[in-house]
Amino acid sequence: MPLARAVADGEARRTLLAEDVFEEAPADAPMPAWPAAPRVVTGPLDTAFESIFGPADKEGWKPLSLATLFSEGWDEAFHDSPEGTNGAPKQNWIGAPAGVFGRFATFDFFYTNHINNVPGLFLTPNAPFMPVHTFTTGNQYAGYTTLLLPLSSRLQIVLGTVYIDSRKTSPGGHYVGNWGDTGVQARVHLVDQRNFSMVAFVGERIPTGKSVNGSGINYITPGLEFWWNFASKWVVRGGTSINILTGRKSATSVYVNQLALGRYLTSKEAALFKELEVHVTATALSDVADGAGFVDDIYLFPGMRFSLDKKDKLAVLTGVQVPVSGPQAYVWQPQFSLTWKW
Template identity: 30%
Template sequence: MGLQDLGNMRTNKMIKHCLLAGVAGLALIPPYIIAAEGGSTEPKTEAPFHIDHEYTFGEVVKQSMFGDVYSQPENWQELSISNFFSEGWDKPWVSPPTGGGGAPRQGWLNAYEGVFYRLSLGVFGWKHHSNNTDSYSGNLVTFTPINSRFEVKTEIPVSSNSEATNFGDFRIQARFLLSESRNFTQTFNLDFRTPTGSAINGDDVASIIPQYQFWANWWKGLVVRGGTGFTIPYAGEISKAGARSTFDANFSVGYYMTPHDMTPFGDMVWYLATNLNQAIDNRADGGDTAVTLSPGFRTHLGMDWYMLGTVEVPVTNSEYDYQVLFSFMKVY
């Protein structure tokens, strides 16, 4: 057996690790509710709630996490920054109606969200490096609304390169809805990255990541989203992992082509995501500015399953040539 065969066996082994992690993560998605992001017409079994009802804290959480939040969009109410501390905290989250142009509020790979969801997705990544080596990643991402103003996002990653395959840095994000109207939504998010991975894979870094995000749809199927924030590493193997404090920005534009029920091409959207990371310290080697372009798509396959994909291409000097990201997602 030659060196090339040994290399192929190692690569295949890494791919299997990441795929198994993604499949295992999707298997954890709760099967007890079937609903659709952006207003499904599929029948529901439980009784809908009423927005004028007085809820206990437990009822708000239970309804937001497990209730029928899709079949009656009229229960959704606009929220503003001016009443951030007084409105929405005692009401269950309701999936909002489509934007003023008719586009649904949905997530895209490599784009800032800017809105709330209730879903889980498994993401597989393949990154090609200029030195003819590849690295792989798997990630289980879950969005869990708690009430109309607050939800939690978690990420359980796996990283693999030519040296090792390890669990990555677990991340938990507190997400706050600043305001939401029919056409425009704003959120403030506070992401905590924990050093549960290995520096060999670029992990083992603790950092805090505050972000402002927005989502907008004023005209037909055109959606504009993005935001700004900072990544601030403060503990772990910062130098070894190559972590730096950065200013981060995202701007993404997409257009929806098809209606929700036109499966397996429902809610078909094509988009372009642009990401900027500008280093603001010198704690590690590497370029000071990183800009990437990520053309991508998303489509509704049916039964509230979605398929997403994108190719991330660096515009500035980078340690890798390109990265392919692919995902299956379940809305519930």
């Protein structure tokens, strides 16, 4: 009995100690280290199938480094990255470079107020297959969708297309809607750590649209993006890329630089707006081939994102792109996106 009582007292003291530590821990304390998962190597087809249709659970995630770029990750299935040690999840934001991998589809709509006569530059830089400015004026209504398919921990394919773009055919013309251009992008995960991620990519814009709608353009787009959870719930992400014109001279080669800063305001346990985040993105577009008179555009994009469920299967993203420098004084652009993750 004395021995049993001593054991019981010891267990009680340990329980109270654990409770005290839990209660005293600050809410924004760094998260503990992620347990190392065993490396599971499979063949190319099995890796791709598991990456696209497998559970992609975070428990199977392993960090990737630049030093092991040619030796690890290519033959291992994709797994969702856990949140950073500073508490920020690795999610997509509207109007901002990604810098991370994901497995989801987006359905997007945007409206452009009063297109100006600056041919060759993008109306929105969020994807390299976006329509460009034409010689028309008036408003624009457009919708596009993207599909992100990881083929391994290192490799991802992105497919996107503008399924409707409606604008005037001329300053005094009628509105005409057509299918837009299509994009395909190969992305390589250079680094994937808890607090930092970096992705290199190369894309191709396929001219499947009509020039009257600012499409029918062929680009090759190399680029680099990063994601950094540098402080509690704070994330900075950025990207640089160049759209190199390879087809007919209906556009121009455009250099794109973006930097976004945002913070998560709620957790996934929130009643309505789960993992609500707000951010602002600064974007600079530069004509580097004198196809539009060496025009530069600078935009600010305040945006927000929140999930509709705890597992982030369905999320709502919205924001507005506002010009702050360049000839696009009236080209403000509200955007809305719905993301479905599986």
